[in-house]
Amino acid sequence: MKKIIMIGTSFDTMGGISAVVNVYRSAGLFERYPVEYIATHCDGSAFAKLRMAVSALGRFLVLLCSGRVGLLHMHVSSRASFWRKMPFFLLATLCRRPTIVHVHSGAFHLFYERCGGVGKALIRHVFDRASRVVVLSEMWKEWVHSISRNGHVVAIYNPVMLPPLHTRDEAAQGSTVLMLGRLGKPKGTYDLLEAARGVCDEFPSMQLALGGDGEHDKVVAAAAQMGIGSHVHLLGWITGGDKEQALRNARIYVLPSYNEGLPMSVLEAMAAGLPVISTPVGGIPEAISEGVEGFLVPPGDVALLTQRLRLLLANAPLAHSMGLAGRAKIERQFSAAAIVPHIEALYRALGAQPGSTAP
Structure with a gap:
C-alpha cells in the first residue's frame, strides 16, 4: 500500500x-x-x-x-x-x-x-x-x-482551528498584553519591553505576558533594569488549554518580529478575537490590514509601537472591533x-x- x-x-x-x-x-x-x-x-x-x-x-x-x-x-x-x-x-x-x-x-x-x-x-x-x-x-x-x-x-x-468566541466586554478594564514565541531580539521582545515601559505610567494595571522559550534570564534582567519587572510575567512554552486560557485573558496581542513566515500565534490571536499589533514582514500583511484587524509597525520602531499599544489600551471599543474583524477574517481565509x-x-x-x- x-x-x-x-x-x-x-x-x-x-x-x-x-x-x-x-x-x-x-x-x-x-x-x-x-x-x-x-x-x-x-x-x-x-x-x-x-x-x-x-x-x-x-x-x-x-x-x-x-x-x-x-x-x-x-x-x-x-x-x-x-x-x-x-x-x-x-x-x-x-x-x-x-x-x-x-x-x-x-x-x-x-x-x-x-x-x-x-x-x-x-x-x-x-x-x-x-x-x-x-x-x-x-x-x-x-x-x-x-x-x-x-x-x-x-x-x-x-x-488554525476556530475556538469558541468568548464575549469580551468593550468597557473591560483588563489590560493584559500577550506575546507568544521564542523570546529574543528576532521576535522583537526587547522592543516590546521598551514599549511597555512607555505606557506603564499611564496604564499602571498593564501586564505583559510572554509565553515561549528563548532568552528568559535576559528578558527578566532587561525588564528589571527598565523598572517594569512587576509588570512582566514569563509563562514558559504553553500549549493546549494553557494557551487558550492565555488568549482568553489577553486584551491585545503583540508580535513585533523582524522576520516571519506566517506566524501561527498571530492567526491564533485573531481567531480568539484579539486585536493584533505586529510588523509588515513575511505573510503578516496578508493577514492584518493596517487599522482593520490591528496595526502594523516597522520592525524596531519602538516609538510607533508604544503609540499603537497606548491607543488600544485606551480605546476598548476600537480594540473590540478590531478583534471581531480579525476573527471574521480567520473564518474566511485562514481557518x-x-x-x-x-x-x-x-x-x-x-x-x-x-x-x-x-x-
Whole structure:
C-alpha cells in the first residue's frame, strides 16, 4: 500500500511546524488521505535529536524500498531543519516519487544568503526539482521565484482551528498584553519591553505576558533594569488549554518580529478575537490590514509601537472591533476549513485520492 509520507518535527515540539501539522491532524487530513507522519526532530539532547533523525531516515528507506512511498510532503525550516530533510528529498527524487517542499521559516532568505556557493546550489536544486514548493504567503512565493526556475510554487496560508468566541466586554478594564514565541531580539521582545515601559505610567494595571522559550534570564534582567519587572510575567512554552486560557485573558496581542513566515500565534490571536499589533514582514500583511484587524509597525520602531499599544489600551471599543474583524477574517481565509482543502487539492494534483492509496 503506497502512502503519502509527511515529515517534520514531532507533534509535541515547540515551533510553528508542529502547530501546523497538529491542525492538519485535528482537521481530519490524516483520516481522509493515506498519510503516514514520520518525525525527524524532537526537543531534547543532541543525542535524542540524532537518534530520531537516523530512525526517521531508516523508516523512510524501508517504506521506499518496499514500494510504499507514493508522495513525500516535507515540512522544512532553515539551517539544520533543511539539511536534515535533504536526504529524504534526494532519495524520493532518485526513485521518481513526487515531492512537496513546504517552507515555514521566516528567515529562509537570510539562511540562503549566508550559505556558500555550494549550499546555495543545493537549495536551488531542491526548489528546482520539487514537484511543488509550498510557501506561506505571496511575498515568499516571489522570493522563491527569484532564486528558482520552478513554475510550481504555490502560496498556502497556515491554518488554525476556530475556538469558541468568548464575549469580551468593550468597557473591560483588563489590560493584559500577550506575546507568544521564542523570546529574543528576532521576535522583537526587547522592543516590546521598551514599549511597555512607555505606557506603564499611564496604564499602571498593564501586564505583559510572554509565553515561549528563548532568552528568559535576559528578558527578566532587561525588564528589571527598565523598572517594569512587576509588570512582566514569563509563562514558559504553553500549549493546549494553557494557551487558550492565555488568549482568553489577553486584551491585545503583540508580535513585533523582524522576520516571519506566517506566524501561527498571530492567526491564533485573531481567531480568539484579539486585536493584533505586529510588523509588515513575511505573510503578516496578508493577514492584518493596517487599522482593520490591528496595526502594523516597522520592525524596531519602538516609538510607533508604544503609540499603537497606548491607543488600544485606551480605546476598548476600537480594540473590540478590531478583534471581531480579525476573527471574521480567520473564518474566511485562514481557518482549517478554508485552508486544508488547498492541501488536499495539491495531493490530488499529484495523484493521491482520498480514501485510497497514493500513486
